[in-house]
Amino acid sequence: DAGVTQSPTHLIKTRGQQVTLRCSPKSGHDTVSWYQQALGQGPQFIFQYYEEEERQRGNFPDRFSGHQFPNYSSELNVNALLLGDSALYLCASSRGTEDEQFFGPGTRLTVL
């Protein structure tokens, strides 16, 4: 049973560019959450998708957007990249919105 998968593993972009990160949830899970983790910090909640809708959003600007597909996979898009967007981006999945969350390996984004 595959766990949560994320692609790509690493990305290097320059300021002002746009990036798309992808996540496939664990089998049987229908809810996907995205988190940003800066070096030495705990993850910060970006948003959560359930039934293809954004259900809750953290304190992130509109440059951060997402999408959930009918197969429950999800994308995170970041526009107009800033140096401060450099971080590990983590995807988590769960059954519904109140169950234990399982995390993927993350995508390391570096903005130069």
Place this chain on the structure above:
Amino acid sequence: KQEVTQIPAALSVPEGENLVLNCSFTDSAIYNLQWFRQDPGKGLTSLLLIQSSQREQTSGRLNASLDKSSGRSTLYIAASQPGDSATYLCAVSMTTDSWGKLQFGSGTQVVVTP
């Protein structure tokens, strides 16, 4: 506003010693609390989930306790091994957040020396 704190930020113990990791939170209206392990540059591995109605959870050498009234959880790791070296994070979800948003502490970095 919920604040989750983990002290100390780093901890070093000799192999075989028991590990005690602390997590405190300011708002007791939590739905559940989860402990995670993170290896350098990697994702999070779920260790234990404690529902707000529970006092503790156990899995192998790991035991986590929860005291909502005092805003504390403790993760105990018995007979530590070098393979236990990692960063340990706690996270809470709130009853006021119907969509299961996790709020994390900054973690405790653990080194177990042979």
